[in-house]
Amino acid sequence: MExxxxxxxxxxxxxxxTLKTTSLGEGLGxxxxxxxxxxxxxxxxxxxxxxxxxxTKLKSFNVTFIELYTRGDEPxxxxxxxxxxxxxxxxxxxxxxxxxxxxxxxxxxxxGRIYAxxxxxxxxxxxxxxxxxxxxxxxxxxxIEYDRYYPSIGYYKxx
Ligand SMILES: CC(C)(COP(=O)(O)OP(=O)(O)OC[C@H]1O[C@@H](n2cnc3c(N)ncnc32)[C@H](O)[C@@H]1OP(=O)(O)O)[C@@H](O)C(=O)NCCC(=O)NCCS
Numbered sequence: 328m329e330x331x332x333x334x335x336x337x338x339x340x341x342x343x344x345t346l347k348t349t350s351l352g353e354g355l356g357x358x359x360x361x362x363x364x365x366x367x368x369x370x371x372x373x374x375x376x377x378x379x380x381x382x383t384k385l386k387s388f389n390v391t392f393i394e395l396y397t398r399g400d401e402p403x404x405x406x407x408x409x410x411x412x413x414x415x416x417x418x419x420x421x422x423x424x425x426x427x428x429x430x431x432x433x434x435x436x437x438x439g440r441i442y443a444x445x446x447x448x449x450x451x452x453x454x455x456x457x458x459x460x461x462x463x464x465x466x467x468x469x470x471i472e473y474d475r476y477y478p479s480i481g482y483y484k485x486x
Contacts, residue, residue, distance in 0.1 A: 335364040352392040359395035412482035423473030
């Protein structure tokens with residue numbers, strides 16, 4: 328808070344014995360889901376303060392590491408490295424559809440309902456239009472007919 332205004336947020340999901348969100352470490356961890364500082368207040372140490380405060384709160388929980396994912400954005404990657412996080416993994420979130428999977432269909436709209444047929448005239452009640460693929464190598468992105476993709480970089484820090 329600054330002058331009664333919220334200028335940053337941080338949200339973590341803590342693993343427990345019944346539900347584990349993290350995957351980069353053994354045992355129980357904390358998954359840092361959101362950290363964001365208002366654009367007018369960035370680069371003034373607020374992100375770091377939020378993080379330090381979160382670390383203090385984590386002391387009363389039974390977690391041994393923090394895990395998070397970010398895209399290729401340089402300030403964010405710098406920020407996590409500055410806080411002592413180590414890059415553990417990198418893959419790609421690819422928005423599209425696997426090549427060869429987009430089947431040609433024809434569509435008719437009648438009485439507010441869509442009637443679709445495949446290329447052989449067989450009715451189909453559902454089709455896949457596009458999805459998010461988690462792609463593990465840069466070369467494999469070529470197998471997808473994509474609109475866009477982003478790197479997803481996984482960071483880890485032992486507490
Ligand atoms: C990433 C973010 C949370 C950092 O918070 P912040 O309050 O701006 O960062 P701080 O001022 O605490 O900076 C701490 C360190 O991060 C790095 N950093 C922060 N902003 C940076 C920028 N624009 N360019 C380069 N490095 C940057 C620096 O190493 C800095 O340390 P230094 O001041 O000693 O150089 C904030 O910029 C943000 O909300 N960005 C948009 C949302 C986002 O990217 N969230 C994370 C995505 S998962």
